[in-house]
Amino acid sequence: MQLSGQTLFAFVRFWSRRWTGNGTGPDAQRGRDVMVLEAVHALTRRNAPTSINEVARELGLDQSGASRMVTHAEKEGLVTRHAPGRIGVPSAIVNTPAGEELLRQAHAWQDETLRTLTADWPQEDVVTLLTLMNRLVEAQNRR
Numbered sequence: 001m002q003l004s005g006q007t008l009f010a011f012v013r014f015w016s017r018r019w020t021g022n023g024t025g026p027d028a029q030r031g032r033d034v035m036v037l038e039a040v041h042a043l044t045r046r047n048a049p050t051s052i053n054e055v056a057r058e059l060g061l062d063q064s065g066a067s068r069m070v071t072h073a074e075k076e077g078l079v080t081r082h083a084p085g086r087i088g089v090p091s092a093i094v095n096t097p098a099g100e101e102l103l104r105q106a107h108a109w110q111d112e113t114l115r116t117l118t119a120d121w122p123q124e125d126v127v128t129l130l131t132l133m134n135r136l137v138e139a140q141n142r143r
Contacts, residue, residue, distance in 0.1 A: 008136075029072070030102075035059060036066075036073040037103040040095050046141070051090035078102060 039058040043050045056066035070093055073079045078099035081091040095103065118126045 032069050033073045033076060033078055034102060034106045036069050036093075037078060037095055037099050037106070040079060040093050040099075041103060044095075049090070050093045052093070053090065055093060073099070 036055065036059075039055045040050050043054055043058055048054060052067050052070060053063055055070060056063045059066055059069070061069075070079060070081075074081065076098075077096055079093050079095055081093055083091050114126075118129070
């Protein structure tokens with residue numbers, strides 16, 4: 001098997017279009033809200049700051065794009081911003097209970113999608129896939 005990053009990026013392109021519907025309308029906006037929730041969740045799990053700049057880095061966006069996404073999620077009641085009380089220190093973004101519930105639903109959909117796609121795979125292959133995908137994510141987080 002020849003090593004090809006094209007396989008990875010074909011996989012990413014395929015799935016990035018699936019969970020947001022056709023890329024427009026309420027499904028797409030809900031997908032962007034989930035992206036914000038996922039970013040805040042991931043940063044929190046790593047004990048990293050959850051400022052707009054850190055969320056932007058996690059999402060691979062510029063600060064203004066991430067700020068618009070966080071502002072929308074905040075208006076929807078999915079995240080809140082906590083001001084630190086000191087000038088010059090960025091606000092921390094926190095998922096609300098409603099945000100955590102939406103994230104739980106997104107994770108349930110993700111789990112069901114994986115189960116469906118791998119239903120006829122040996123369990124060992126599923127474990128191997130997840131182990132290797134986790135290694136990719138961890139490698140990216142170290143960059």
